[in-house]
Amino acid sequence: MIDKPKATAKHVYEADLGPSSDLESFFSSSMLVTRTDFFRQLTLFRELEQLVLPALFRQETNRKKLLIWSAGCSDGREPYSLAMVTQRWFNNKGIAANFMIRASDINRKQIDVGIKGEYQIKVGELKKLREYDEFYQLIDDKTIAVNSSLARRINFCVEDITSKSFGAKYDIIVCTNVLLYYDKEYRKVIVKSITDYLREGGYLYVETIGSRYLKQIGFTRLKSGSHFFQKTVSNDNHSA
Numbered sequence: 001m002i003d004k005p006k007a008t009a010k011h012v013y014e015a016d017l018g019p020s021s022d023l024e025s026f027f028s029s030s031m032l033v034t035r036t037d038f039f040r041q042l043t044l045f046r047e048l049e050q051l052v053l054p055a056l057f058r059q060e061t062n063r064k065k066l067l068i069w070s071a072g073c074s075d076g077r078e079p080y081s082l083a084m085v086t087q088r089w090f091n092n093k094g095i096a097a098n099f100m101i102r103a104s105d106i107n108r109k110q111i112d113v114g115i116k117g118e119y120q121i122k123v124g125e126l127k128k129l130r131e132y133d134e135f136y137q138l139i140d141d142k143t144i145a146v147n148s149s150l151a152r153r154i155n156f157c158v159e160d161i162t163s164k165s166f167g168a169k170y171d172i173i174v175c176t177n178v179l180l181y182y183d184k185e186y187r188k189v190i191v192k193s194i195t196d197y198l199r200e201g202g203y204l205y206v207e208t209i210g211s212r213y214l215k216q217i218g219f220t221r222l223k224s225g226s227h228f229f230q231k232t233v234s235n236d237n238h239s240a
């Protein structure tokens with residue numbers, strides 16, 4: 001098994017890391033870097049529903065299981081949003097849903113929130129969440145608990161995306177608002193590392209990395225302006 005290059009303090013932008021600090025303590029101690037929302041990037045969820053899921057099912061109509069990875073998922077709002085859209089898409093198609101989402105983050109406290117599945121809803125999240133109200137229960141006027149049937153679709157784990165080997169091949173990898181904390185050159189190392197786990201034909205959603213680099217390693221933009229990129233050439237043995 002190939003060891004993944006591990007990020008160090010020098011790869012993180014503007015991080016005030018002392019000599020004994022490490023990435024995990026930086027990302028666990030800073031509230032700023034864990035900011036997330038339900039349905040944070042509306043275009044991600046719209047394109048997932050309207051373009052990516054249909055395209056994957058056109059590729060393989062007898063698909064057994066759809067695998068999605070939310071890499072750097074913070075407290076779980078992102079993978080639960082992905083799950084709501086995907087489950088709704090299957091329901092609308094009348095196809096029995098068969099998908100799993102791996103939700104990983106370096107910050108254990110955030111992962112524990114995701115496993116619990118209870119959230120204080122922020123004002124900006126309400127409108128979109130109301131469209132998906134079959135997937136959660138209201139505990140009080142500001143708190144929701146995600147339904148266990150949806151929670152079962154998600155495997156939460158504490159993991160450093162710069163250092164692990166992730167096993168499975170995913171159909172979709174979403175890595176949003178994570179790379180911006182790393183210097184430009186190291187972003188490429190992370191993207192190369194995680195996309196080894198994307199199957200050919202699968203889709204990566206990513207920002208803050210040049211599309212020229214993605215093209216070099218075999219990716220094609222889904223459409224103009226989109227942050228979804230399709231893996232059109234296998235980069236398994238790519239040395240970029």
Ligand SMILES: C[S@@+](CC[C@H](N)C(=O)[O-])C[C@H]1O[C@@H](n2cnc3c(N)ncnc32)[C@H](O)[C@@H]1O
Pocket residue numbers: 007023027028032033034035036037040071072073074075078104105106107110159160161162175176177178181
């Ligand atoms: C700003 S949040 C973004 C959360 C979510 N993706 C979103 O867009 O709403 C960034 C998350 O990336 C996580 N992160 C940063 N570096 C990581 C690494 N090397 N491995 C795993 N998670 C990481 C942080 O702990 C944090 O929870």
